[in-house]
Amino acid sequence: MGGFGLVDLFAVLDATIRVSTPLILCAMAGIFSERSGIIDISLEGKLLATAFAAASVAAWTANPWLSLFAGVAVGIVLALVHGFACITHRGNQVVSGLAINILASGLTVVLGISWFQAGGQTPSLGSESRFMPIELPGADAFAEAVPGLGQFYKDVVSGHNLLVYVAFFCVFITWWVIYRTRFGLRVRAVGENPLAIDTAGLSVSRLRYSSLAICGLLAGIAGTYLSIAQNASFVREMSAGQGYIALAAMIFGKWRPVPAMFACLMFGFLDAIAIRLQGFVIPGYGEVPVQLIQALPYILTVVLLAGFIGKAIAPKAIGVPFVKER
Amino acid sequence: MNTAAIPLPAWLEVIVIPILNIIMALIASGLIMLAIGVNPLEAVGIMIEGAFGSDYAIGYTLYYTTNFIFTGLAVAIAFHASLFNIGGEGQAYIAGLGVGLAFLALDSILPPILLIPVGILAAALFGAAWAFIPAWLQAYRGSHVVITTIMFNFIASALMVYLLVNVLRETGQMSPESREFAPESWLPQMHQVFAWFGIKITRTPLNLSIVLALLSCVFVWVYVWRTRWGFELRTAGQSEAAAVYAGIKPKSVVISAMCISGALAGFVAVNEIMGVHHKIINNFTAGYGFTGIAVSLMGRNHPVGIVMASLLFGVLYQGGAELNFEIPKITREMVVAIQGLIILFSGALALMLRPWIVRLYLKVRPVSAVVDH
Numbered sequence: 001m002g003g004f005g006l007v008d009l010f011a012v013l014d015a016t017i018r019v020s021t022p023l024i025l026c027a028m029a030g031i032f033s034e035r036s037g038i039i040d041i042s043l044e045g046k047l048l049a050t051a052f053a054a055a056s057v058a059a060w061t062a063n064p065w066l067s068l069f070a071g072v073a074v075g076i077v078l079a080l081v082h083g084f085a086c087i088t089h090r091g092n093q094v095v096s097g098l099a100i101n102i103l104a105s106g107l108t109v110v111l112g113i114s115w116f117q118a119g120g121q122t123p124s125l126g127s128e129s130r131f132m133p134i135e136l137p138g139a140d141a142f143a144e145a146v147p148g149l150g151q152f153y154k155d156v157v158s159g160h161n162l163l164v165y166v167a168f169f170c171v172f173i174t175w176w177v178i179y180r181t182r183f184g185l186r187v188r189a190v191g192e193n194p195l196a197i198d199t200a201g202l203s204v205s206r207l208r209y210s211s212l213a214i215c216g217l218l219a220g221i222a223g224t225y226l227s228i229a230q231n232a233s234f235v236r237e238m239s240a241g242q243g244y245i246a247l248a249a250m251i252f253g254k255w256r257p258v259p260a261m262f263a264c265l266m267f268g269f270l271d272a273i274a275i276r277l278q279g280f281v282i283p284g285y286g287e288v289p290v291q292l293i294q295a296l297p298y299i300l301t302v303v304l305l306a307g308f309i310g311k312a313i314a315p316k317a318i319g320v321p322f323v324k325e326r
Numbered sequence: 327m328n329t330a331a332i333p334l335p336a337w338l339e340v341i342v343i344p345i346l347n348i349i350m351a352l353i354a355s356g357l358i359m360l361a362i363g364v365n366p367l368e369a370v371g372i373m374i375e376g377a378f379g380s381d382y383a384i385g386y387t388l389y390y391t392t393n394f395i396f397t398g399l400a401v402a403i404a405f406h407a408s409l410f411n412i413g414g415e416g417q418a419y420i421a422g423l424g425v426g427l428a429f430l431a432l433d434s435i436l437p438p439i440l441l442i443p444v445g446i447l448a449a450a451l452f453g454a455a456w457a458f459i460p461a462w463l464q465a466y467r468g469s470h471v472v473i474t475t476i477m478f479n480f481i482a483s484a485l486m487v488y489l490l491v492n493v494l495r496e497t498g499q500m501s502p503e504s505r506e507f508a509p510e511s512w513l514p515q516m517h518q519v520f521a522w523f524g525i526k527i528t529r530t531p532l533n534l535s536i537v538l539a540l541l542s543c544v545f546v547w548v549y550v551w552r553t554r555w556g557f558e559l560r561t562a563g564q565s566e567a568a569a570v571y572a573g574i575k576p577k578s579v580v581i582s583a584m585c586i587s588g589a590l591a592g593f594v595a596v597n598e599i600m601g602v603h604h605k606i607i608n609n610f611t612a613g614y615g616f617t618g619i620a621v622s623l624m625g626r627n628h629p630v631g632i633v634m635a636s637l638l639f640g641v642l643y644q645g646g647a648e649l650n651f652e653i654p655k656i657t658r659e660m661v662v663a664i665q666g667l668i669i670l671f672s673g674a675l676a677l678m679l680r681p682w683i684v685r686l687y688l689k690v691r692p693v694s695a696v697v698d699h
Binding site: 094100105287301 | 664
């Protein structure tokens with residue numbers, strides 16, 4: 001056992017931020033949808049489909065910005081399909097979400113094989129078509145001057161790609177929109193009591209559609225990050241349950257942006273150490289079961305939902321289609 | 327005009343509208359095939375030939391159908407209690423663990439005649455147990471069964487990988503799987519059953535589980551529509567308040583419905599582990615639990631509908647595999663996409679066409695005759 005120094009800790013934290021980014025974006029996406037009263041288990045499918053869209057456009061145009069646009073557009077379209085089923089036709093929200101997940105899982109591979117003939121994978125992308133790491137100003141100088149904090153700034157804060165910083169900025173934006181704007185107040189109200197919104201002369205459908213569109217936009221950024229920033233191509237099933245982990249994190253954060261972000265960071269941290277703990281032996285116990293650490297986000301969420309650690313209360317009108325009385 | 331309140335005759339509600347929904351899903355699937363340059367009509371031809379063209383093809387089709395009947399029934403019985411069990415996948419997986427543990431411990435001890443019933447029982451018990459926890463949490467702790475069953479799928483998967491890699495794997499074996507069970511515990515495959523009567527058919531994975539599947543259909547029909555428990559289940563599903571008023575305990579309904587649902591999903595392990603693989607293997611559930619949701623929605627949560635929908639999915643799976651040989655562009659994922667479209671159109675958009683149908687119907691029949699009684 002070598003020592004676990006500051007450098008190792010910073011490496012883990014750096015990895016934590018990288019794997020937390022899509023979770024954070026998806027969790028914020030989920031907050032917009034669920035706060036307006038629409039259950040969104042389709043984060044997983046949106047993540048996968050938008051990752052595919054972004055990687056495909058990047059392969060064709062070699063332009064990360066166009067790819068981001070494609071990812072966001074597909075995210076919004078899927079969110080609107082969800083809305084069309086759940087808002088306009090009062091369909092079951094869980095069923096609709098599941099349909100999007102399964103459709104995304106099948107369609108990304110079908111189209112991928114047809115377009116790129118590589119078993120569902122998209123071509124490897126060069127650095128010009130991706131979002132590459134950015135060195136923040138003064139990282140090296142700061143690391144020289146202040147040993148601990150400076151190193152932290154250089155290793156953990158600096159050196160990520162643009163979308164990582166966008167994700168954290170989105171947490172602030174989400175918080176601001178939900179708690180500090182009129183639109184946010186209405187979104188929260190329509191998730192708790194749509195009848196009140198209707199009585200006040202506002203359109204329940206319109207509010208919910210707008211919230212879902214924002215949800216799709218954020219999920220689109222997350223998918224784009226996955227395939228053209230964190231990785232250099234789309235691989236089949238590359239979302240690998242992260243949409244569900246984000247859903248869990250959102251519940252863990254009790255549908256509030258900042259706590260949800262911390263839940264994402266915690267789940268991301270678990271993921272980051274799980275890889276490092278492979279083969280790690282605790283004296284007197286034996287090898288750490290990596291699978292346990294991987295399952296921990298799900299187990300913790302179940303325990304939380306069961307009310308054993310605090311209480312997670314969903315928006316009151318969630319899952320119930322609104323029927324306007326005539 | 328609010329058309330939701332206008333009643334339609336049963337044949338429109340349970341036959342015409344569901345069929346129109348499926349047709350929409352199939353048209354959408356056809357459009358996807360056209361988009362990738364495949365002639366959908368040719369694909370359908372190959373698929374049907376691949377699913378029914380020989381006794382080999384039929385055997386495979388029915389083998390897939392068996393899994394879908396189990397998972398479809400599992401979703402349906404929970405649906406009748408207004409519960410959405412997305413956890414069929416995990417329940418089937420853990421049921422496989424149950425079968426495996428029972429056989430690993432007992433296959434050299436128990437007399438062969440007892441092994442198969444013990445295996446079936448173990449599958450049901452373990453499947454039910456994995457559904458019991460989310461059910462209990464919903465009934466007594468207020469956590470939503472949809473979220474917990476999703477989480478339990480992932481927990482089951484992690485648990486099984488851990489057990490297969492660290493506990494159940496034979497020493498010296500590379501692949502994460504248990505040892506093979508003694509042949510006495512194997513559920514007879516249909517080619518063996520037919521051979522008892524002197525009929526020779528091609529060997530396929532199809533086994534006696536299909537009989538269990540049909541018995542399960544009868545069981546679900548009797549349970550839901552012909553017993554007091556089924557009445558309680560449907561009442562609690564329709565209105566909890568009414569159920570309480572009638573002296574029904576909604577909490578125990580939640581638990582019994584989910585346990586039966588889990589046991590039915592668990593029977594996938596009977597087909598897969600006892601009938602085909604004869605050892606616990608990684609990921610033997612292969613998404614059958616999720617397909618069950620499409621099957622149940624398509625079959626309108628009724629055993630007859632579920633058998634028909636399962637057969638359709640059996641054709642899609644087996645025919646889809648054959649299609650892949652003929653047209654390499656079309657892989658198994660095409661079937662997954664079709665499945666997604668069916669869930670979308672038959673499930674989430676189930677009511678999309680209804681207003682149009684109501685308007686058409688009112689054109690034929692005067693409004694007063696429809697609304698007044």
